[in-house]
Amino acid sequence: MTDLTIWTFNWVPAGPRGFVRDLRLRWACEEAGLAYQVRSIAFDARGPDHLARQPFGQVPFLDDGPVRLFESGACLLHLAQESEILMPRDPAGAAETLQWVISALNSVEMVSVPWWFQEITGVAENGLTGWLDSRLGHIERELSQRDWLAADRFTVADLLMADVLRVAKVRAFGLRPATEAYVARVTDRPAFRKAHADQMAHFAAAD
Ligand SMILES: N[C@@H](CCC(=O)N[C@@H](CS)C(=O)NCC(=O)O)C(=O)O
CATH class of the missing domain: 1.20.1050.10 (Glutathione S-transferase Yfyf (Class Pi); Chain A, domain 2)
Known part of the structure; x- marks a missing residue:
């Protein structure tokens, strides 16, 4: 079990499949060789738990040990800190x-x-x-x-x-x-x- 968890919906209709923004995070982890797991939140029942993680009731969001982040851009910049493949160090x-x-x-x-x-x-x-x-x-x-x-x-x-x-x-x-x-x-x-x-x-x- 890895610490890095990408959260997405459990299901979406056909149209958005392949475009849901958890893909950005999966892709970054794949590029960087970072181990990760994907977990789901209900698409049809967005309750307080979801809003506590993503104030707009959207996905994706990310857990990395003590770090809890929403906004795909913020998540990508966080992942980029973990790998020079994603962002040069100079x-x-x-x-x-x-x-x-x-x-x-x-x-x-x-x-x-x-x-x-x-x-x-x-x-x-x-x-x-x-x-x-x-x-x-x-x-x-x-x-x-x-x-x-x-x-x-x-x-x-x-x-x-x-x-x-x-x-x-x-x-x-x-x-x-x-x-x-x-x-x-x-x-x-x-x-x-x-x-x-x-x-x-x-x-x-x-x-
Ligand atoms: N600015 C947000 C946008 C997130 C976003 O638009 N997520 C879509 C899926 S790709 C979503 O959750 N849509 C459902 C909704 O807006 O209720 C980010 O980049 O993370």
Whole structure:
């Protein structure tokens, strides 16, 4: 039994399978060779116990001995402290990785999630499409210049940015060529494929 526990839902419908954010944590552990277990919280009965762990009633959250964390970005940064594979130890490389982790969450996902929500709910377009298009254009320019976002090598920033960009609707919206190649390259890593397959099996087991 390992101390590192990733919490996710026991079950979700077909649509979100393969995209639930516990995958980010599984993937990071696989990349870093960190032993972990996955435990479930009820999808249909989110009570006080769940809110005590995740104030928004969401997943994922993480236990690592005395450390209890929610927010996938915070969990990834915690895991990155445990492995140089996820984040270089030199100050410049670490800072660059941190910068792109925040950027994936706060400059790209901040726009892509409301746009995705607009698409799936059919609410009126409110300028989000142009905003997302602009963000994807800037990411394309960056990725046209290099293979990895930070430190000239794979880091947790690539894991997170690729996960933000691979959302099916966003991809259907049209990633630019360098971005599409980047997402394909990053998600072709064995650690991603294992994390993805394990998440699919986890939810299928509860059908
Ligand atoms: N900012 C949070 C977002 C978490 C999130 O959106 N989780 C989804 C699953 S991927 C969820 O729990 N959705 C159910 C809900 O919002 O009620 C994070 O990155 O951890």
